[in-house]
Amino acid sequence: MAMKENFISMAPDEQSNAKVSPIDSNKTLMVDQFTSDAEPGNPELVEDIQSIGDAFAHFKPKVNVDFTDEEGGSVSETLKFGELRDFEANGGKGRLVENSEFLSGVKQKIDTNVKIRKSIEQNRKLREILKDESSRAELKEMLEAMLAEIESAK
Numbered sequence: 425m426a427m428k429e430n431f432i433s434m435a436p437d438e439q440s441n442a443k444v445s446p447i448d449s450n451k452t453l454m455v456d457q458f459t460s461d462a463e464p465g466n467p468e469l470v471e472d473i474q475s476i477g478d479a480f481a482h483f484k485p486k487v488n489v490d491f492t493d494e495e496g497g498s499v500s501e502t503l504k505f506g507e508l509r510d511f512e513a514n515g516g517k518g519r520l521v522e523n524s525e526f527l528s529g530v531k532q533k534i535d536t537n538v539k540i541r542k543s544i545e546q547n548r549k550l551r552e553i554l555k556d557e558s559s560r561a562e563l564k565e566m567l568e569a570m571l572a573e574i575e576s577a578k
Contacts (some may be wrong), residue, residue, distance in 0.1 A: 486505065
């Protein structure tokens with residue numbers, strides 16, 4: 425039997441019949457446990473898995489995560505993964521953020537702040553108001569009054 429190299433350590437792998445290429449030096453291999461309920465040291469042997477989709481369907485990976493909110497409190501959430509795209513963050517546009525209630529809320533707040541900042545940058549009158557301290561205080565009072573009116577209407 426021909427000796428093969430495994431893709432992690434470059435050591436001989438006598439049991440491998442498949443041709444496996446070593447990982448390029450500019451690539452990153454991430455190995456982690458994405459299930460909270462797996463028992464360490466007792467792996468399950470499953471032979472009928474033919475694709476990555478089959479693996480996700482069988483193992484149903486999920487992990488409990490504790491996020492820290494704006495006030496420093498802890499927010500617990502269970503992240504579930506049904507396909508490889510569920511791990512993508514893509515600067516807040518990926519499925520990881522989409523599938524997380526907490527991360528979606530944070531992204532929404534960030535997007536709102538970006539829109540407000542762009543509006544201020546593009547509105548010359550508003551920039552002038554914000555430069556003057558008394559005008560800024562007056563604008564703040566007006567916005568707080570509008571917010572109170574909206575909250576009381578709920």
